[in-house]
Amino acid sequence: MRLTSRLVPMFVVSCLLLAPSAQGWLDEGGWIDLSGLESWNGSKEGWSVVGSVSLSPTDPKKLAAESGSGTIYNGPTGRAPNLISKESFGDVEIHLEFNVPKGSNSGIKFHSVYEVQIFDSFGSTKKSSGSDCGGVYPRSELMPRYHAIDTGYAPLANACKPPGEWQELDLTFLAPRFDASGKKIDCARITAILNGKKVQDNLEVHSGTGSTWRDPEKKTGPILLQGDHGPVAFRNLKVRRLPSRS
Numbered sequence: 189m190r191l192t193s194r195l196v197p198m199f200v201v202s203c204l205l206l207a208p209s210a211q212g213w214l215d216e217g218g219w220i221d222l223s224g225l226e227s228w229n230g231s232k233e234g235w236s237v238v239g240s241v242s243l244s245p246t247d248p249k250k251l252a253a254e255s256g257s258g259t260i261y262n263g264p265t266g267r268a269p270n271l272i273s274k275e276s277f278g279d280v281e282i283h284l285e286f287n288v289p290k291g292s293n294s295g296i297k298f299h300s301v302y303e304v305q306i307f308d309s310f311g312s313t314k315k316s317s318g319s320d321c322g323g324v325y326p327r328s329e330l331m332p333r334y335h336a337i338d339t340g341y342a343p344l345a346n347a348c349k350p351p352g353e354w355q356e357l358d359l360t361f362l363a364p365r366f367d368a369s370g371k372k373i374d375c376a377r378i379t380a381i382l383n384g385k386k387v388q389d390n391l392e393v394h395s396g397t398g399s400t401w402r403d404p405e406k407k408t409g410p411i412l413l414q415g416d417h418g419p420v421a422f423r424n425l426k427v428r429r430l431p432s433r434s
Contacts, residue, residue, distance in 0.1 A: 219283075219426040220275070222411070225260055227274060234268030234415070236261055241287050241421040243352025248290040251352070251419045259423040266292060266419035272300060273411040279430035282359040282411070285423045290351040292418030295325060298361040299409025301396030304380055304388070305340075306357070306420065309348040316342040318397075322357075322380055322387035325397040340397065343380075343387035354423075357382055360430070364405045372405060 225232050239256020250264050262268035280298070286306055288294060294306040303325035305318060318326045318340015326340035349355045358381040365374035380388035395401040413422065 218428045220428065222273060222425045222427060223258060223260065223423060225271075228271040228413070229274050229410075230272050231269045232271075234263045234265075235271070236263065238421070240423070243289055248351065249292070249419075251287065251289050251421060253421075259421050260425075261421040262415040262419060264419060266415075266417065268415040270415050271413040276408045276410050277361075277427060277429060278363040278408045279432055280361050280411075281428045281430060282361070282426070283356070284425040285354050285356050287354050287421045288351060289419050292351070292420060293414075294417060294420035295414040296357075296359070297397075297412040297414070298359075298376070298378075299363070299396075299406060300412040301398075301400040301403060301405075301409070302361070302376055302378065302393055303397045303414075304357070304359060304378065306414075307348075308351045309346055310350045312346060312348075316346060318342055320346070321348040322382040324378060324388060324391060324393060327395065327401040328398050330399050334399075341388065341391055341393070343382070344389065345385050345387055347382040347385035347387055349383060355383055362430075363407055366407065376405070 225235055225237060237257055238253040238259050238261050240254045240259055241251040241261055244250040244252045253261055288306060288308050291308050295303045296306065297303045305321060305323045305325050307319065307321045309321040312320065318324050320343055322343035324341035326336040326338050328334060328336045360379040362377040364372050364376045367373050376393045378388050378391045378393055396403050396405065
């Protein structure tokens with residue numbers, strides 16, 4: 189069942205100067221840099237630090253890496269473990285740049301459960317869904333085989349660049365709210381801007397996405413980068429905690 193979003197007035201976010209973090213550096217704008225593998229938990233097998241990536245000249249479904257630093261890359265097969273941030277976050281802004289080859293698939297998940305899709309949707313003429321780039325991923329079931337049970341939340345526009353080009357994604361996530369007894373009183377909300385175009389506008393998200401939709405929701409949680417669904421590279425990935433909404 190497709191759920192309907194509702195809009196609420198956005199509060200004005202002020203820039204905060206936060207205390208130093210063990211997992212990243214902070215500039216005067218309060219941003220925490222997560223561009224290095226040291227900021228993430230779990231196995232790093234298959235991930236590497238490179239200077240940049242571009243579309244492979246011999247295979248449009250792969251990326252070619254250049255030596256250097258500043259970019260994390262899940263390798264030519266795109267079958268590396270998901271990365272989970274060492275730090276947890278509630279209300280947060282995220283800026284990142286990503287690069288995917290033809291047909292590749294990744295995503296970024298708030299609290300490891302609310303996924304904004306990263307996908308090669310360039311030039312698609314099909315009816316869009318939450319599986320397209322900038323969409324909020326559908327709910328799913330694992331049995332008898334993995335399958336979606338709704339269409340998720342489609343992006344408001346197809347803002348995807350051609351495969352092999354660097355793309356920018358700016359996200360605002362407002363965590364769900366709970367009363368003193370632990371009952372949820374307000375849903376999580378997501379705003380997303382892909383390559384300068386708003387593709388989600390304070391979207392109300394009623395549960396986790398994918399197969400996590402039955403899991404209990406929480407006030408805070410780590411960020412997850414999907415690394416096992418195809419080649420992807422990330423750079424200039426940074427987060428900033430927001431003042432809590434009332």
